[in-house]
Amino acid sequence: MLDGFTHLSGYFAPSEQVELIKMVQKLVAQAPLFRPKMPRSGKPFSVKMTNCGELGWVSDKDGGYRYQATHPETSRAWPRMPERFLELWADVADCPADPEACLINYYAAGTKLGSHVDSDEAETRAPVVSVSLGDDAVFHVGGLKRSDPKTRLVLKSGDVAILGGESRLAYHGIDRVMKETSELIGGGGRFNLTLRRVTPLPM
Secondary structure (H helix, E strand, C coil), X not given: CXXXXXXXXXXXXXXXXXXXXXXXXXXXXXXXCECCECCCCCCEXXXXXXXXXXXXEEXXXXXXXXXXXXXXXXXXXXXXXXXXXHHHHHHHCCCCCCCCEEEEEEECCCCCEEEECCCCCCCCCCCEEEEEEECCEEEEECCCCCCCCCEEEEEXXXXXXXXXXXXXXXXXXXXXXXXXXXXXXXXCCEEEEEEXXXXXXXX
């Protein structure tokens, strides 16, 4: 495993997880979940998502992967990032500037996310900080090449994972979500929050 990957098991206590889910529900009410589509093919992702912050990540057949300031379906600005998200970033990111985007992904039971690199950001010196809420997920992280060996671990509700340093551009993904391993989310499933800096850090 590359240096810079950190797994903070149980970072958020159960009571904090409940508060975080309430925040997520409010954000989803303002910016509804949507299903991004693959560039070129237009095939929909299995994961539903939305965003909060100044920028949000989107993808569709014509525009491809990108960040933009508005929701692709409502054309409204993304909701503001909650202060608790910014506090997490300040605590673990070791970055001189705030995150600009928080991707909010919803994984139903059995959902996967193939091995990929988070490379759509202009600033890769800042880490990607990820929060798991809800059902357990089997996560893998590898190297800078798709073919590099992968390490697998289970991300549980309340865990925080950080891709920084050498691991910032490592291949990673979700192999599966384990059904009924948490009662946090009504109806089951898993929310994953990923905080990101998109534009270059101030010099």
